[in-house]
Amino acid sequence: SAVISQKPSRDICQRGTSLTIQCQVDSQVTMMFWYRQQPGQSLTLIATANQGSEATYESGFVIDKFPISRPNLTFSTLTVSNMSPEDSSIYLCSVEVLERGIYEQYFGPGTRLTVT
Amino acid sequence: GNSVTQMEGPVTLSEEAFLTINCTYTATGYPSLFWYVQYPGEGLQLLLKATKADDKGSNKGFEATYRKETTSFHLEKGSVQVSDSAVYFCALRGNDYKLSFGAGTTVTVRA
Numbered sequence: 001s002a003v004i005s006q007k008p009s010r011d012i013c014q015r016g017t018s019l020t021i022q023c024q025v026d027s028q029v030t031m032m033f034w035y036r037q038q039p040g041q042s043l044t045l046i047a048t049a050n051q052g053s054e055a056t057y058e059s060g061f062v063i064d065k066f067p068i069s070r071p072n073l074t075f076s077t078l079t080v081s082n083m084s085p086e087d088s089s090i091y092l093c094s095v096e097v098l099e100r101g102i103y104e105q106y107f108g109p110g111t112r113l114t115v116t
Numbered sequence: 117g118n119s120v121t122q123m124e125g126p127v128t129l130s131e132e133a134f135l136t137i138n139c140t141y142t143a144t145g146y147p148s149l150f151w152y153v154q155y156p157g158e159g160l161q162l163l164l165k166a167t168k169a170d171d172k173g174s175n176k177g178f179e180a181t182y183r184k185e186t187t188s189f190h191l192e193k194g195s196v197q198v199s200d201s202a203v204y205f206c207a208l209r210g211n212d213y214k215l216s217f218g219a220g221t222t223v224t225v226r227a
Contacts, residue, residue: 109158
C-alpha cells in the first residue's frame with residue numbers, strides 16, 4: 001500500500017486567483033494521478049503525472065488551467081489557475097502500486113476547494 | 117471504451133440488514149475490478165478487489181465476485197452497521213492503467 005498526504009486539506013479562494021495543491025507519498029512510485037470530484041459526483045481523471053515527463057491530460061483538461069509538476073518519485077503538485085466558482089470541487093491525488101501482482105490505486109484525503 | 121454502471125442510490129437500511137450494490141462493466145480484455153469506499157469528509161479507500169473470473173474479493177465483511185459471464189461485480193454485506201454509512205464506488209482498471217469509476221452509491225444505515 002501507500003500513504004498519501006495532501007496540502008492544503010481545504011481552502012476558500014477568490015475568483016481569478018490560483019491555488020497549488022501538494023501531494024506527498026511515503027514511497028517511490030512511478031504513476032501518480034490527479035482527479036476532480038465535483039459535489040455529489042464521481043471522480044474524473046484530470047491527468048497522469050509520471051516523473052521525468054510531461055503530464056498527460058484527459059479530454060476537457062488543459063495544461064494552462066491545471067499545470068502539474070512531478071519533480072521526483074514521491075511528490076507532485078497540481079495548480080488550479082484563474083479559478084472560477086465552477087472549479088469548486090474536491091481534488092484528489094492517487095498513486096498506483098503493484099501489490100502481489102495486482103496494480104492498485106491508493107488515494108490521498110483530498111483537497112476541498114471552494115471558489116467565491 | 118471501458119465503463120462502469122452502478123446502482124444509483126441513495127440506499128437507506130436498518131442496522132443488521134443485508135446490503136447489495138449492483139455493478140456491471142463494459143471492457144475489452146480482462147480488467148481488474150475494485151470497490152472503493154468514501155466515508156464522509158474523507159478520500160477514497162480501497163475496500164476490495166478481484167482480477168480474474170470467479171475471484172472473490174472480501175474485506176470488513178463485504179464481498180464481491182468477479183462474474184465474467186454477466187460482466188458484474190456486485191457488492192454484498194450480510195449485516196450492515198451504522199459505521200458502514202458511506203459512498204461506495206465500483207471501478208475498473210483496463211489495460212491503459214486508468215481507473216473508470218461508477219457514479220457512486222450513497223448508503224445510509226440507521227440504528
